[in-house]
Amino acid sequence: MFYRDGINATGIDRVIAGAGVAKASLYNNFASKDELIAAYLEAHLDRFVARLCELDTLTDPVERLARFFAGLARSAGEATFSGCPFANAAVEVRPDSPAHRVIERFYGELAGFFARALGAAPDDPAVTQLVVCYDGALSAARILRDPSCVAAAAALAQSILTARRARPVAPGATN
Amino acid sequence: MFYRDGINATGIDRVIAGAGVAKASLYNNFASKDELIAAYLEAHLDRFVARLCELDTLTDPVERLARFFAGLARSAGEATFSGCPFANAAVEVRPDSPAHRVIERFYGELAGFFARALGAAPDDPAVTQLVVCYDGALSAARILRDPSCVAAAAALAQSILTARRARPVAPGATN
DNA sequence: GTCTATAGAACGATAGAC
DNA sequence: GTCTATCGTTCTATAGAC
Numbered sequence: 526m527f528y529r530d531g532i533n534a535t536g537i538d539r540v541i542a543g544a545g546v547a548k549a550s551l552y553n554n555f556a557s558k559d560e561l562i563a564a565y566l567e568a569h570l571d572r573f574v575a576r577l578c579e580l581d582t583l584t585d586p587v588e589r590l591a592r593f594f595a596g597l598a599r600s601a602g603e604a605t606f607s608g609c610p611f612a613n614a615a616v617e618v619r620p621d622s623p624a625h626r627v628i629e630r631f632y633g634e635l636a637g638f639f640a641r642a643l644g645a646a647p648d649d650p651a652v653t654q655l656v657v658c659y660d661g662a663l664s665a666a667r668i669l670r671d672p673s674c675v676a677a678a679a680a681l682a683q684s685i686l687t688a689r690r691a692r693p694v695a696p697g698a699t700n
Numbered sequence: 701m702f703y704r705d706g707i708n709a710t711g712i713d714r715v716i717a718g719a720g721v722a723k724a725s726l727y728n729n730f731a732s733k734d735e736l737i738a739a740y741l742e743a744h745l746d747r748f749v750a751r752l753c754e755l756d757t758l759t760d761p762v763e764r765l766a767r768f769f770a771g772l773a774r775s776a777g778e779a780t781f782s783g784c785p786f787a788n789a790a791v792e793v794r795p796d797s798p799a800h801r802v803i804e805r806f807y808g809e810l811a812g813f814f815a816r817a818l819g820a821a822p823d824d825p826a827v828t829q830l831v832v833c834y835d836g837a838l839s840a841a842r843i844l845r846d847p848s849c850v851a852a853a854a855a856l857a858q859s860i861l862t863a864r865r866a867r868p869v870a871p872g873a874t875n
Numbered sequence: 876g877t878c879t880a881t882a883g884a885a886c887g888a889t890a891g892a893c
Numbered sequence: 894g895t896c897t898a899t900c901g902t903t904c905t906a907t908a909g910a911c
Contacts, residue, residue, distance in 0.1 A: 531791060533708040537891055548894080549893075558891065608791075615843045616706065616783075616791040632844055653840070653852040660843075661836025661853075665828070668790045668835075669807060677828040678836075681860070688859065712901060722881045723902085733901065 527565050528610050532617040559622050562614065566627040569610045573631065577638045586642045590655075590686055593638075594679030597662060601672035608667030612660055635659060643689050651689045658682045702740050703785050707792040734797050737789065741802040744785045748806065752813045761817045765830075765861055768813075769854035772837060776847040783842030787835055810834060818864050826864045833857045 526535040526543060537558060541548050555561040576596065583589045600606055607613065611631045618624040633647075639655040640647040662678030665671070701710040701718060712733060716723050730736040751771065758764045775781055782788065786806045793799040808822075814830040815822040837853030840846070 533706075533792065534794075536889065538889075548891095552892065612839055612843065613791050615839075616788050617708065628843060632840075650848075650852045650855065653846075653849055654856045657836035657840050657849055657853045657856065658832060659836065660839040661832035661834065664787055664790075664835045664839055665807075665832050668787065668803060671828075673825075674828055674832060677825045678832045680825065681829045681832065681856070684859065684863065685856070711899075713899085723883080724904085725880060727902075728879075 527562065528569075528607055528613070529605065532562055532614060559618070559624060562618060563623040563627050566611060566614055566624055566631070570627055570631050570634070574634055577634060580638070581641060586644075586686055587683065589642045590682050591679070594662070594675060594682060597659070598672055598675040598679065601663070601666040601675045606667065606672075609660065609663040612664060632656065643686065645689065651685055654685050655682055658685070702737065703744075703782055703788070704780065707737055707789060734793070734799060737793060738798040738802050741786060741789055741799055741806070745802060745806050745809070749809055752809060755813070756816060761819075761861055762858065764817045765857050766854070769837070769850060769857060772834070773847055773850040773854065776838070776841040776850045781842065781847075784835065784838040787839060807831065818861065820864065826860055829860050830857055833860070 526539060537548070537551070540561070541551055544551070551561070555564060577593075580589050580592055583592065611628045614624055615628050618628075636647045636652050636656055639652045640649065643649065643651055643655070645652055658678045658681050662675045665674040701714060712723070712726070715736070716726055719726070726736070730739060752768075755764050755767055758767065786803045789799055790803050793803075811822045811827050811831055814827045815824065818824065818826055818830070820827055833853045833856050837850045840849040
């Protein structure tokens, strides 16, 4: 529900109705809605990290990025697709929320995956560009309801990788 | 307030308190909060389109994109920066909302600007890639609180333009 | 008089918390 | 299930402008 309808638009009453539990049961397991949101994001994060670990077993960086974006494209084609749950949540929760810490962890994992694929440091501009590709692809695909945004971003990501391999040193270096 | 704190987090009472007007006055000018949100986005859109028109007077496409992203980078560096108001709103409003139509108009204008800069059709994959760049840059810059995301996206945008000029025909054509 | 502004009470609905 | 608070909205009642 948080993913489909948004966090603020999903009230506690709807959550417990959907889960078929009593209101007290929810508050026995989660101190507040903020904590529930954080747990919801944490579940997403766990699945996401597991997928990244699978992709890390691939030796070819091209293949890693290709599979990664292919998975995104598949998601974007589904009727339930509603963009990146972390980017969406970042708009709705406050920056000091426990949920926001999960969001930051997500971006850390994402940057780590791209950095490993590129053989670069996590703060490398090329890694940032890939993060931008991911974020923009899912945001645009969601708003425009057009999965081809993900395909375009996938091609862009490959070009970043290609450029990086052709010139794997920092810009400004004499090569 | 809608931009800084989010749409759902900003109640009508706070709006009228901030504007210094009576509640009835607000409802005399706007039928509902949904209409107010749409008007808020429309004001943003007007300013955005005016900026794009200015940039369109530049003859060099490289310069157009450079100035465009330089403006974004400047915004991203300000303390009041909170990402793209349209992308943010898209997360909070319903798809059938009047506000969502303004959001769609925004993306139409954005794609049109990029298409003119590239000399391509609005549905060209390269245009989509630039939209992804824009969207991802502002989203990432907001969430990570790192304006360098915009700079990375600017470099990426230029590489899209360069690639487009080097091979301005559709992929698959025999050239 | 008519119109539009104001401040504010009060509405039903629903929020999150217990 | 019940609490309180607040949501978006409507209504009352009054004051000033043309």
